[in-house]
Amino acid sequence: MAQRGWITKHDRKKKGSVWVYHWYVIKPETGRKAEHTCVVGPVASFPREKDAWLEIDRRHIKPQLDQGAIRTGRLTFGDLAASYMQNGMKKLAVTTRYTVKHYLDDYLLPRWGKSVALDIQPLEIEGWLGSLPRSNPTKDKVRRIMSTVYTRAQKYGLVPRSDSSNPVRWVEQTAKSGYKPIVLEPATAAKIFEALSGAELALAVLVAATGIRISEAMGLKWEDVDYQNKQINLRRVWVKDTIVERLKTEDSEAPVPLTDPLANSLRDWQRETVYGRPSDWVFASARNKGRTPRSSSVLTGDYLRPAAIAAGVKLKPGQRFGFHNFRHGLASWLVNQGTDVKTVQGLLRHSNVKTTLGLYTHQVNSSMLAAQDSMMRALQPGSQTVQ
Secondary structure (H helix, E strand, C coil), rough: CCCEEEEEEEECCCCEEEEEEEEEECCCCCCCCEEEEEEHHHHHCEEEEEEHHHHHHHCCCCCCCCCCHHCCCCEEHHHHHHHHHHCCCCCHHHHHHHHHHHHHHHHHHHHHHCCCCCCCHHHHHHHHHHHHHCCHHHHHHHHHHHHHHHHHHHHHHCCCCCHHHHHHHHHHCCCCCCCCCCCCHHHHHHHHHCCCCCHHHHHHHHHHHHHHHHHHCCCEEHHHEECCCEEEECEEEEEEEECCCCCCHHHCCEECCCCHHHHHHHHHHHCCCCCCCCCCCCCEEECCCCEECCCCCHHHHHHHHHHHCCCCCCCCCCCCCCCCHHHHHHHHHHHHHCCCHHHHHHHHHHCHHHHHHHHHHCCCCCHHHHHHHHHHHHHHCCCCCCC
């Protein structure tokens, strides 16, 4: 198994008493152990040793895996996951990173973290997935993340590079879902707008008209809104109370069109807010005195959902509904109006047109109705022309 290391207290002149984390690293050139250290933080912030260990886990400060464990194949799944979080998640988009960590922390590690990685059997995994009280798409995500942990471990030489060293390869799990998102028609969206005002109204109109993701909308500053060139430049996202200067994909960085009606809506809000300078957040938090954007979850729970219910949207207890429903509605409405799919793909900034068609268009469109109508007319008695 991987070494855990140890912690000690040290007194520093400027910082006072601090926790220091120690662990050994095997030097490949000599094969000998060398001690490494890292300051965890002040004792004042982490008064108990338990608190210091929790901070070490939170920051993913992990010692180098024990080479003997690697040679004997006794690494745990937790060891492989620690390596993946440290080395394999750096290239992931920040939103994806949060999702992967959530599935590791809440599902995979509690069940498999202490199990020897090469002893885990496919049927064990399959049975466990079947017992999870979650939807099929969620179970499939868990399966795929577990498989990725194994393949990354193979890449770094932690387990053998053979099919038998990744038990998830033989695990079957459907991703089919019965979930149907609520698709907002323009008329319904307009009723929702009537129940909103100020920042909440400006945000809802912005997302409904452009289809931008809520994290992208919350990351906007007024200097990103280019009224002259009629476009909105997306430069950052606001995720989990953190600003990230990197969007989901290269396609996500494409400018968003800014029509005159949308520009007028944003101008109305800019004149109303006290945070209307170029460097201010478009949806700044008054509670934090404009230093950060507002919380999208609070905006959804306190404003959007009540407005939707007031507009006649039927929501079941626990049913998902948020600003992303506007994105689905925009895509479906445009495709159903006969808009070229490539244009819709560009507006939503999808890398693959299959995403646009497969995930974001949900209704029977006019061309389908016209095709069926012509067939029904042909099937009517007397409609056939005698040759």
